[in-house]
Amino acid sequence: MSFQRQIVHIDLDSFFVSVERKFDPSLIGKAVIIGGSADRGVVASCSYEARAFGVHSAMPTRQALQLCPHAILIRGSHGRYGEASREVTEIIHNAVPLYQKTSVDEFYIDYTGMDRFHNAYQHASELRQKIMRDTGLPISFGMASGKTVAKMATNEAKPNGQLLIPHGKEKEFLAPLNINKIPGLGESTSQKLYQYGIEKIGDLQKADIRFLEAILGKAGKFIWERANGIDHSEIIPYSDRKSISTEHTFHTNIADKNAIETILVSMTEELAYKLRKENKVASCLAIKVRYANFETHTQQEKISLTAAEHILIPGVKNLLKKAWNQYRPIRLIGVRLSDLCSGSYQINLFDDNEERIKLYKAMDKINFKFGEKTVCRAAGMEIGTRNFNPFMRG
CATH class of the missing domain: 3.30.1490.100 (DNA polymerase, Y-family, little finger domain)
Structure with a gap:
């Protein structure tokens, strides 16, 4: 028996900032930048309030403070982030049979086949509530038929939200989004596509694969598939190597x-x-x-x-x-x-x-x-x- 794939992507919103706010609630609602020194350091994470001023991770701290002078700069606490990540991992580990941890604050869960026993979206919603309740951290998730659409659904659900993309609705969901929303599509590739008038994912969906391969090489087919919601990549089981x-x-x-x-x-x-x-x-x-x-x-x-x-x-x-x-x-x-x-x-x-x-x-x-x-x-x-x-x- 074959099942429709049910993939959930979970992302802890502004993870480092959220952890710091848990320890210091006075930071809630304020522009916060976490990273290195104002002199030559780099931004590791920032709050949505700071992002509104154009601040983003990996930006020089000096530049970030020029864009957002009133931001609170925090050095960061490695131990706190590692501990918070382990806490979330343990909750997910005890709740689902198959998941993949792709970074300190990001997970994929495979619910395929579980519909025989549970409503997968309801289970994911309850899991999200449990993580927020037990850890005090905000979290967003997207659910779809593949990893790429699930991740993009999470990004649209942020901050602190959730979004289900039903089977068969992938192209409809993706079409109005800018092509730079496709995970892994770099700035240079986006600029190349913009030159041909391809700005929305809907434009990519209509493009001929041979044309895309002519201008992008082997990546052309890959990008066309992602634009059409096609992604068969598997969930690689998380192994906690020590x-x-x-x-x-x-x-x-x-x-x-x-x-x-x-x-x-x-x-x-x-x-x-x-x-x-x-x-x-x-x-x-x-x-x-x-x-x-x-x-x-x-x-x-x-x-x-x-x-x-x-x-x-x-x-x-x-x-x-x-x-x-x-x-x-x-x-x-x-x-x-x-x-x-x-x-x-x-x-x-x-x-x-x-x-x-x-x-x-x-x-x-x-x-x-x-x-x-x-x-x-x-x-x-x-x-x-x-x-x-x-x-x-x-």
Whole structure:
């Protein structure tokens, strides 16, 4: 028996701001910006009151404060956001059989087939009410036949609302929306389509696929399908992996601290890149040292939620300093990042400046395209070609 797909997309509205307002209700109704310093920092999140002035995430904080001078700037509390995300995840985990967590504040739920037992939309509505009641956080959701339309329905339902797009009504819902509302449709692609008079999704629906492929390449068919509400992508079950680690065994025991530190830097870079690729951040850092006599020691420390080398590498060096014993040769070293949480690199914007964010994005883009370690820090270059066989732990 085949069932009509029932996909729900859930999004916690202005998540970081909402969490801060929970702890400080005086922020409710005010323009709030969460992010780095006013000097060289970047906006991580902002309230709808600030958005009304043109403020948006990843914008330089300096520019945001020029647009909205009366905004309240908050540094942000990593621990609070991770804890709030875990709270919401647990409620969803206990309520539905199949869900996907795509970021610290965003989820997809697959209700397909549940209509035999429940009214899926009613169940989703009750789940939304429970999350708001138990966590005190505002939340929006969209329900449709696929992930893309469900996400777009959520965006139309915000702030703090819900919207059902019935089967067969996808094209009707999408048609009047601007093409830039399609998730993943970048600014350059939008501009290219605008040149041909394609501004609304309804215009895209009427366009010939061959024409779209001629101007957009392979993406043409993909965009046409999304414009017509066609999206068969599956819900990937959420797996709460706790750690990611890598080890390196030396052919001969080694007592050169600089050489060991260089290898640890390279290993840390690789793990940080894998975290960013998997849209995860870590809040615990550890190193493992096995001496020549096979005696093994670990050193670890709690850190702010991050996937950034400039935070992780000094931590690793510090742990090596604590573990170092110049009279004991080392046989094996390892690095482990644990207490993982789904969340994009955005969560690190509190600690970063514009230049650093651009650097990470550029490095990841090149490494993703041409292979890991194509670009890395100088300290890791001499061992960049070695294979450390990183492995994941669930």
